[in-house]
Amino acid sequence: MTDLADRSPEETDLTVTHPVEAVLLDIEGTVTPISLVRDSLFPYARARLADFVAEHGADPAVQAILAQTRELEPEADPVATLLRWSDLDQKVTPLKTIQGLIWREGYAAGDLIAQFYPEVPEALTFWKQEGLPLYVYSSGSEEAQRGIFGHSQAGDLVPLFSGFYDTRFGPKRDSASYDAIRAEIGLPAGLILFLSDVEAELDAAAAAGFRTCQLVREADGTVPSTRHPVAADLHEVSRLFTLPQPA
Numbered sequence: 730m731t732d733l734a735d736r737s738p739e740e741t742d743l744t745v746t747h748p749v750e751a752v753l754l755d756i757e758g759t760v761t762p763i764s765l766v767r768d769s770l771f772p773y774a775r776a777r778l779a780d781f782v783a784e785h786g787a788d789p790a791v792q793a794i795l796a797q798t799r800e801l802e803p804e805a806d807p808v809a810t811l812l813r814w815s816d817l818d819q820k821v822t823p824l825k826t827i828q829g830l831i832w833r834e835g836y837a838a839g840d841l842i843a844q845f846y847p848e849v850p851e852a853l854t855f856w857k858q859e860g861l862p863l864y865v866y867s868s869g870s871e872e873a874q875r876g877i878f879g880h881s882q883a884g885d886l887v888p889l890f891s892g893f894y895d896t897r898f899g900p901k902r903d904s905a906s907y908d909a910i911r912a913e914i915g916l917p918a919g920l921i922l923f924l925s926d927v928e929a930e931l932d933a934a935a936a937a938g939f940r941t942c943q944l945v946r947e948a949d950g951t952v953p954s955t956r957h958p959v960a961a962d963l964h965e966v967s968r969l970f971t972l973p974q975p976a
């Protein structure tokens with residue numbers, strides 16, 4: 730393995746010669762229904778946003794969010810900007826950061842529960858038990874990622890993961906983001922499998938040399954890709970890529 734770490738995918742076609750050695754997962758539409766984020770998490774954060782800023786305005790983390798918001802939209806009130814970004818589902822770091830903080834309170838208050846697709850907790854647990862390192866790359870902040878995986882229907886899934894990557898690594902449709910994540914993971918891109926429902930994200934990951942698979946979730950109405958392998962659930966991913974699966 731180590732001798733491969735210095736080689737580029739062009740030097741050796743890892744997708745043919747080597748099994749997948751790590752999995753990088755998107756969240757919305759891949760391991761959770763889109764409706765969880767669109768109809769539950771986003772409206773919850775939007776409804777709480779102004780009060781949250783009023784209550785936590787002295788907190789340095791909130792001050793930093795407001796300062797970053799003002800930098801991006803200097804003329805506008807930062808709370809109004811955050812609300813507008815929320816309405817437009819903008820993947821902007823200050824919005825994603827404050828959403829993560831609001832959801833943390835929501836989980837702690839028992840207002841929120843994260844319902845993953847049914848096979849997800851068992852499949853991820855099995856992959857991890859069998860020695861496959863797991864990582865997350867989502868537009869949701871690291872805090873939000875820890876929150877959602879920490880409050881699944883099967884309990885706390887956070888210990889299954891070796892790293893959480895968010896918009897601080899760049900936009901998900903930009904191949905440079907995957908280069909940065911690959912460098913953090915420390916494996917050749919050709920040994921890392923990226924799972925997402927969004928074809929443009931898979932295209933960006935593939936351009937960076939990752940292996941890719943699209944999750945086509947019937948409930949989300951995902952349009953199947955013609956450029957990437959497709960799977961209906963994580964069990965099918967296991968079969969397609971010869972990953973560990975329960976007997």
Ligand SMILES: CSCCC(=O)C(=O)COP(=O)(O)O
Nearest residue numbers: 756757867868869873874877
């Ligand atoms: C951490 S759950 C909320 C996900 C989120 O905020 C979002 O914008 C969806 O992003 P993803 O990259 O998971 O599709």
Ligand SMILES: [Mg+2]
Nearest residue numbers: 755757758926
């Ligand atoms: Mg997604």
